[in-house]
Amino acid sequence: xxxxxxxxxxxxxxxxxxxxxxxxxxxxxxxxxxxxxxxxxxxxxxxxxxxxxxxxxxxxxxxxxxxxxxxxxxxxxxxxxxxxxxxxxxxxxxxxxxxxxxxxxxxxxxxxxxxxxxxxxxxxxxxxxxxxxxxxxxxxxxxxxxxxxxxxxxxxxxxxxxxxxxxxxxxxxxxxxxxxxxxxxxxxxxxxxxxxxxxxxxxxxxxxxxxxxxxxxxxxxxxxxxxxxxxxxxxxxxxxxxxxxxxxxxxxxxxxxxxxxxxxxxxxxxxxxxxxxxxxxxxxxxxxxxxxxxxxxxxxxxxxxxxxxxxxxxxxxxxxxxxxxxxxxxxxxxxxxxxxxxxxxxxxxxxxxxxxxxxxxxxxxxxxxxxxxxxxxxxxxxxxxxxxxxxxxxxxxxxxxxxxxxxxxxxxxxxxxxxxxxxxxxxxxxxxxxxxxxxxxxx
Amino acid sequence: xxxxxxxxxxxxxxxxxxxxxxxxxxxxxxxxxxxxxxxxxxxxxxxxxxxxxxxxxxxxxxxxxxxxxxxxxxxxxxxxxxxxxxxxxxxxxxxxxxxxxxxxxxxxxxxxxxxxxxxxxxxxxxxxxxxxxxxxxxxxxxxxxxxxxxxxxxxxxxxxxxxxxxxxxxxxxxxxxxxxxxxxxxxxxxxxxxxxxxxxxxxxxxxxxxxxxxxxxxxxxxxxxxxxxxxxxxxxxxxxxxxxxxxxxx
Numbered sequence: 175x176x177x178x179x180x181x182x183x184x185x186x187x188x189x190x191x192x193x194x195x196x197x198x199x200x201x202x203x204x205x206x207x208x209x210x211x212x213x214x215x216x217x218x219x220x221x222x223x224x225x226x227x228x229x230x231x232x233x234x235x236x237x238x239x240x241x242x243x244x245x246x247x248x249x250x251x252x253x254x255x256x257x258x259x260x261x262x263x264x265x266x267x268x269x270x271x272x273x274x275x276x277x278x279x280x281x282x283x284x285x286x287x288x289x290x291x292x293x294x295x296x297x298x299x300x301x302x303x304x305x306x307x308x309x310x311x312x313x314x315x316x317x318x319x320x321x322x323x324x325x326x327x328x329x330x331x332x333x334x335x336x337x338x339x340x341x342x343x344x345x346x347x348x349x350x351x352x353x354x355x356x357x358x359x360x361x362x363x364x365x366x367x368x369x370x371x372x373x374x375x376x377x378x379x380x381x382x383x384x385x386x387x388x389x390x391x392x393x394x395x396x397x398x399x400x401x402x403x404x405x406x407x408x409x410x411x412x413x414x415x416x417x418x419x420x421x422x423x424x425x426x427x428x429x430x431x432x433x434x435x436x437x438x439x440x441x442x443x444x445x446x447x448x449x450x451x452x453x454x455x456x457x458x459x460x461x462x463x464x465x466x467x468x469x470x471x472x473x474x475x476x477x478x479x480x481x482x483x484x485x486x487x488x489x490x491x492x493x494x495x496x497x498x499x500x501x502x503x504x505x506x507x508x509x510x511x512x513x514x515x516x517x518x519x520x521x522x523x524x525x526x527x528x529x530x531x532x533x534x535x536x537x538x539x540x541x542x543x544x545x546x547x548x549x550x551x552x553x554x555x556x557x558x559x560x561x562x563x564x565x566x567x568x569x570x571x572x573x574x575x576x577x578x579x580x581x582x583x584x585x586x587x588x589x590x591x592x593x594x595x596x597x598x599x600x601x602x603x604x605x606x607x608x609x610x611x612x613x614x615x616x617x
Numbered sequence: 618x619x620x621x622x623x624x625x626x627x628x629x630x631x632x633x634x635x636x637x638x639x640x641x642x643x644x645x646x647x648x649x650x651x652x653x654x655x656x657x658x659x660x661x662x663x664x665x666x667x668x669x670x671x672x673x674x675x676x677x678x679x680x681x682x683x684x685x686x687x688x689x690x691x692x693x694x695x696x697x698x699x700x701x702x703x704x705x706x707x708x709x710x711x712x713x714x715x716x717x718x719x720x721x722x723x724x725x726x727x728x729x730x731x732x733x734x735x736x737x738x739x740x741x742x743x744x745x746x747x748x749x750x751x752x753x754x755x756x757x758x759x760x761x762x763x764x765x766x767x768x769x770x771x772x773x774x775x776x777x778x779x780x781x782x783x784x785x786x787x788x789x790x791x792x793x794x795x796x797x798x799x800x801x802x803x804x805x806x807x808x809x810x811x812x813x814x815x816x817x818x819x820x821x822x823x824x825x826x827x828x829x830x831x832x833x834x835x836x837x838x839x840x841x842x843x844x845x846x847x848x849x850x851x852x853x854x855x856x857x858x859x860x861x862x863x864x865x866x867x
Contacts, residue, residue: 534669539706541690542666542699543716543772544723550691553719557710557755 267304328359365394697779799824
């Protein structure tokens with residue numbers, strides 16, 4: 175018998191889902207994200223039998239690294255689960271609500287209201303499989319806890335939910351991978367992720383998205399709550415997806431909590447990426463540091479908006495957000511918008527953003543040392559990302575990201591070369607447009 | 618074996634800067650190119666390397682007889698040209714060691730062995746009295762003026778070009794740093810290598826004694842001579858040259 179707290183939410187969410195229209199997200203200027211091309215009624219939650227072995231595409235991305243636990247969800251079904259560290263509880267969320275309701279119920283959907291639009295309602299109503307991770311207090315889990323969301327057939331709807339709770343003073347690494355082979359046709363991943371870092375916990379969290387060249391729509395909300403004196407380092411990486419709309423919120427909810435948010439994206443072809451992150455400080459004496467870097471090729475569109483929100487009473491907050499974007503193609507369009515809502519006094523909050531192109535002076539400099547133009551560009555873009563990659567603090571993932579970025583750059587080489595060549599020819603030097611601001615208020 | 622600049626006319630989008638420059642540097646020779654600010658010295662250096670900021674409208678650049686006037690910048694480097702920048706670019710995320718290895722390998726068919734590269738790098742860093750932790754820093758990021766100049770000369774030492782142009786490498790250096798850089802350059806001087814030292818001031822020429830001195834004013838070389846010309850300039854200043862040129866023309 176399914177737990178009532180899940181069933182009631184499903185019922186209410188289903189009503190919301192049926193009521194809500196397909197959303198369009200608009201912002202000032204040219205930016206609009208629309209899912210009107212998504213044929214939702216053509217998609218279905220495809221079910222699969224369990225697998226004895228990991229699919230090749232999953233093995234490729236995970237590498238040989240050992241894990242504390244691994245769950246793979248393919249389409250609508252968990253097809254693989256292997257938990258090697260007996261200290262943690264890790265199992266499909268469907269089973270966890272029945273077998274460990276006492277662990278699940280206090281946290282389930284606490285930060286994920288079902289009535290935040292059609293896709294949030296859809297996830298809340300239709301999620302299947304799912305992942306639950308519980309790390310008890312006072313343990314250090316060295317090996318990563320891994321979750322893979324795999325879509326390998328078109329016309330798949332994947333309604334996802336992951337709940338992770340990290341106990342007091344525990345340490346762990348949690349990674350979610352979102353991967354698909356290249357295929358023709360549409361698919362949907364509607365994700366819901368929540369992680370609670372209990373007092374004193376230290377969590378390294380990564381989301382690695384690489385949906386390939388299929389028409390995969392990814393509309394997801396991910397929220398992280400950082401409790402007293404806990405720290406979460408969160409690294410979202412977006413390397414591919416036809417249309418991606420992400421709402422990524424990290425909440426320092428209690429005094430002494432600290433968040434490091436380090437993101438990276440690379441868009442190509444006609445991909446559309448819409449990122450909205452919030453660094454929300456619900457209590458004072460909390461700290462934050464956010465940096466996002468992206469590069470755009472082809473006809474792609476990428477928008478990053480990063481908000482620092484400091485609520486009334488959260489004095490002595492100290493936080494910083496910066497966002498950079500590099501255009502590698504004349505037909506790519508992007509914007510990077512840092513913003514601030516400060517509802518209290520005596521805080522330090524600053525932000526800055528740049529949108530720029532590759533610097534001709536840097537390319538010229540490297541070429542005077544004998545590097546061909548294409549290599550100079552590659553080295554510059556990799557160097558640009560390196561600052562972010564190093565903050566991953568995770569050699570396996572660092573290597574994967576370096577490799578994928580290099581491959582994507584290689585794919586775009588001809589186009590980037592033309593773009594840079596045109597710029598050099600015209601003798602123009604595009605100065606990076608910079609916007610920035612700083613808010614310091616004193617009582 | 619020579620670097621030959623023939624009747625070089627160079628312009629930016631706005632205006633012509635070099636109005637027909639002729640200069641020949643043979644291997645084994647060290648030339649000084651002197652001139653006041655805005656005379657076109659740096660334009661010449663950057664044009665030799667094929668900077669996209671400048672356009673050659675007339676004349677030629679020949680290296681060992683090969684016409685490099687239209688060559689890509691990296692091909693000029695591979696042909697044996699090098700420039701130490703007055704204001705080198707910052708390359709974030711790329712360490713000094715990594716960058717040096719890429720540059721060294723760019724000129725080789727087979728990549729250099731890691732051990733050989735390490736030895737070569739350490740040897741040259743010791744020559745320039747550069748501390749070892751330098752190699753892991755991102756190239757020129759957060760470097761002081763002196764560190765940037767030393768990093769440029771370190772690259773010169775690593776790449777061993779046939780011809781090196783030093784674009785105001787001396788400017789902004791204190792006396793100790795100037796001496797170290799000058800010692801480094803002197804150690805590099807040989808019958809196999811030509812130098813073109815571009816400077817505003819004569820003081821570097823007390824450390825690196827040139828064989829020939831050229832004075833550039835308003836995009837033209839107006840006086841040439843042996844190293845004594847630099848001493849004369851030190852005494853009399855650029856105004857003296859201007860007046861002489863004006864008198865000669867009149």
